[in-house]
Amino acid sequence: MSQKGGHKARKRFGQNFLHDPGVIERIVRAINPKPEDAIVEIGPGLGALTEEILAINPRLQVVELDRDLIPVLRTKFFNYPEFRIHEADALKFDFSQLVEDRPLRIIGNLPYNISTPLIFHLLGQAGVVQDMHFMLQKEVVQRLAAVPGDNNYGRLGIMAQYFCKVQPLFEVGPGAFKPAPKVDSAIVRLVPHETLPHPAMDLATLQAVVRTAFNARRKTLRKALGGMISAEQLQSLGIDDGLRPENLSLADYVHIADFLYDQKSGTGDEVSND
Known part of the structure; x- marks a missing residue:
């Protein structure tokens, strides 16, 4: 050694x-x-x-x-x-x-x-x-x-x-x-990237969504993200709530995060320190 x-x-x-x-x-x-x-x-x-x-x-x-x-x-x-x-x-x-x-x-x-x-x-x-x-x-x-x-x-x-x-x-x-x-x-x-391909409105919200989803990666999105967004809201975004977290693209996660950030009106209560 x-x-x-x-x-x-x-x-x-x-x-x-x-x-x-x-x-x-x-x-x-x-x-x-x-x-x-x-x-x-x-x-x-x-x-x-x-x-x-x-x-x-x-x-x-x-x-x-x-x-x-x-x-x-x-x-x-x-x-x-x-x-x-x-x-x-x-x-x-x-x-x-x-x-x-x-x-x-x-x-x-x-x-x-x-x-x-x-x-x-x-x-x-x-x-x-x-x-x-x-x-x-x-x-x-x-x-x-x-x-x-x-x-x-x-x-x-x-x-x-x-x-x-x-x-x-x-x-x-x-x-x-x-x-x-x-x-x-x-x-x-x-x-x-010189220009982010899928910029999120709020990075902390995106981090929170991704972390929450993959903490329950074996579950469907409706269960994994159940505490953040409803199945109906996911469907309204064009996202199949029966998929698993590993089936969504970066763009999909940004789409969800932007929707939630809009809903929160910028209160930022999902802040992370990654």
Whole structure:
């Protein structure tokens, strides 16, 4: 388990350090970094990907929670004076503070145990982002890219697709990491829409509708959303109340949310902090 520099991968941080040069090269090609880009890496670990990006973009910034890794990174990249390390929890980090003259390009091998909440956190800051490239558990990438009717389709995919174009790129086996995880991984590209394809009147209402529906994903819509909207109202919107939550498109959910927001006259009592 011990890594170079004497650092052991920590279970509580969900650390699996990338070490396969071929995979790293393929990720760098997918990101296609330019010297002038504003690139931010989440969870650089021992700096395997960091090293390749810094060689192209010496102004790279990283966000790292594990304080034991900070001196490792400082020592390894001491000859890059513009390299900046933010010792912080990415789940609570305000990425907009890093924006200067251009939108951010965010990259990272995200820990499996925080990947979903972290993606929701980043989607909330999509307005300052050019694109995101992440290594994730393969199942999470499948959920991000899922379409209606797919078993993987749910809240994560709907909200990701509300904000971004989702492009799964390629899969990565456990052997590319130390220690090797028990799951396959995949690289995904998220590109925020310049113009939202299905803008909701109120984002919090949309989030509440989607969350409520998928908390009861095996039930019909009339039961899953029974506390929010009646079967008759669903039918008046042209939506079959006998369908299950996974059968509705993003546009359908926005349609329901806009109807409810109109009904509430903007009181906003379904607020969420995703």
